[in-house]
Amino acid sequence: MKIFQREQRSLFGEILDWMLTPLLLLWPVSLALTWLVAQGLANKPFDRALEYNAHALAQLVTVQRGKAQFNLPQPASELLRADDSDTVYYQVLGPSGEFLSGERELPRPPEDDRPQTGEVRLRDAELRGIDIRVAYIWVRLPTTGGALALVQVAETREKRSVLATEIIKGVMLPQFVILPLAVLLVWLALARGIQPLNQLEERIRARSPDDLSPLDHKAVPLEVAPLVDSVNDLLQRLNDSLATQKRFLADAAHQLKTPLAGLRMQADLAQREGTSTEELKRSLQQIGRSSIRATHTVNQLLALARAEGSGTALARQPCDLARLVIEVVRDSVPRALDKRIDLGYDGAEPGSAGVWVDGNPTLLKELARNLLDNAINYTPSSPERPGVITARVLADPFGRVVLLQVEDSGPGVPEGERELVFQPFYRALGTDADGSGLGLPIVLEIARQHGAEVLLEDAHPQQTPPGARFSVRFPARPADAAPA
Numbered sequence: 001m002k003i004f005q006r007e008q009r010s011l012f013g014e015i016l017d018w019m020l021t022p023l024l025l026l027w028p029v030s031l032a033l034t035w036l037v038a039q040g041l042a043n044k045p046f047d048r049a050l051e052y053n054a055h056a057l058a059q060l061v062t063v064q065r066g067k068a069q070f071n072l073p074q075p076a077s078e079l080l081r082a083d084d085s086d087t088v089y090y091q092v093l094g095p096s097g098e099f100l101s102g103e104r105e106l107p108r109p110p111e112d113d114r115p116q117t118g119e120v121r122l123r124d125a126e127l128r129g130i131d132i133r134v135a136y137i138w139v140r141l142p143t144t145g146g147a148l149a150l151v152q153v154a155e156t157r158e159k160r161s162v163l164a165t166e167i168i169k170g171v172m173l174p175q176f177v178i179l180p181l182a183v184l185l186v187w188l189a190l191a192r193g194i195q196p197l198n199q200l201e202e203r204i205r206a207r208s209p210d211d212l213s214p215l216d217h218k219a220v221p222l223e224v225a226p227l228v229d230s231v232n233d234l235l236q237r238l239n240d241s242l243a244t245q246k247r248f249l250a251d252a253a254h255q256l257k258t259p260l261a262g263l264r265m266q267a268d269l270a271q272r273e274g275t276s277t278e279e280l281k282r283s284l285q286q287i288g289r290s291s292i293r294a295t296h297t298v299n300q301l302l303a304l305a306r307a308e309g310s311g312t313a314l315a316r317q318p319c320d321l322a323r324l325v326i327e328v329v330r331d332s333v334p335r336a337l338d339k340r341i342d343l344g345y346d347g348a349e350p351g352s353a354g355v356w357v358d359g360n361p362t363l364l365k366e367l368a369r370n371l372l373d374n375a376i377n378y379t380p381s382s383p384e385r386p387g388v389i390t391a392r393v394l395a396d397p398f399g400r401v402v403l404l405q406v407e408d409s410g411p412g413v414p415e416g417e418r419e420l421v422f423q424p425f426y427r428a429l430g431t432d433a434d435g436s437g438l439g440l441p442i443v444l445e446i447a448r449q450h451g452a453e454v455l456l457e458d459a460h461p462q463q464t465p466p467g468a469r470f471s472v473r474f475p476a477r478p479a480d481a482a483p484a
């Protein structure tokens with residue numbers, strides 16, 4: 001459990017908690033261990049005194065006329081009792097356990113204690129409800145057949161407790177001063193250690209909104225450098241995105257400016273005095289074509305914005321790609337007939353196995369429509385040599401892909417321009433086809449959102465013109481997941 005609880009997580013607070021919590025929790029443990037050590041230290045000098053007294057009394061046990069005798073001189077008796085703090089007791093028992101001298105009520109050694117002559121042993125005991133420390137020794141009496149007499153010296157524990165308390169005071173009192181000082185030093189050290197983060201925050205806050213230059217990762221601690229590198233990567237991607245948007249807006253403004261300027265010019269021409277009916281009709285036709293071009297450009301811009309904006313929340317569902325492509329082909333037939341182009345579908349039948357993909361049907365139809373519109377715009381056609389456009393959907397169960405192809409008999413795309421045609425507003429030089437230059441970027445964006453790959457190649461490499469073939473490879477929906 002943390003000692004300092006906060007509603008909002010703080011790095012400073014987290015580190016401080018994990019440093020101070022163990023320190024404060026271990027302090028009582030340190031007190032207990034110090035008390036135990038102090039008890040051991042306090043016992044040692046007094047235990048030596050008890051052992052000495054036990055040895056001295058053991059030398060006073062003698063045998064007279066076959067019986068054990070104990071004679072304690074008066075000076076020795078006074079020496080044993082000359083203590084103002086503690087009371088000293090002694091007891092001498094003969095070989096048969098008979099009482100010879102001292103304190104009768106002094107407890108005897110445990111029954112399982114095997115006698116060892118000449119060795120002083122120590123134990124804790126109790127006499128009349130008072131804790132005592134006992135030193136005892138077995139004395140062998142040679143003239144009595146090797147019988148053992150017992151000599152015990154006991155002492156109350158008052159001096160020991162006083163000494164242990166003094167040791168505790170000497171050890172722990174300085175800690176009451178050191179502990180707050182340690183907490184203060186930890187606080188100051190942590191505040192100093194986290195200062196580079198505060199400086200980084202100040203540098204970021206001081207930046208202007210349009211400053212997307214990378215942060216200096218060398219001016220921060222090593223542990224924070226990966227975070228700064230991630231921020232720099234985000235700033236770089238944001239800078240690229242803003243640059244793309246600025247370029248897109250500039251190109252869009254330029255593309256809309258041309259038809260709008262044409263509309264204004266034709267309107268001015270139509271309003272001139274003396275304009276004939278034929279000239280007025282031509283101006284109106286130009287106005288109509290310019291408005292159609294402007295409308296198409298706006299619709300393409302909206303389609304591209306919709307495709308780019310739907311990437312984060314793309315509603316997916318099982319889609320029969322063959323059925324969707326056939327519907328788009330049918331919708332494009334009137335426009336193909338106006339240009340005398342042979343437009344058809346040649347591929348898998350709707351509902352067949354392997355043509356199902358997970359995607360958005362509206363965006364998938366938009367992708368197919370833009371591929372067909374691009375093919376219609378750039379495929380020349382004449383009564384002598386009509387243009388041919390073929391759309392097909394092919395299933396590859398082994399590769400687990402669904403292939404959408406749109407193939408035309410047009411001039412094709414040179415290899416040097418095959419990447420450029422997917423950039424917004426790019427149009428091949430030397431063509432008078434209508435278009436906004438947004439159809440293929442829309443195709444690329446929709447394919448990217450569906451995890452598909454777009455390929456461009458010559459449809460008939462050995463012929464002239466070679467034509468163009470756009471292929472979109474979609475990941476197929478698993479066979480067991482395809483709707484029946």
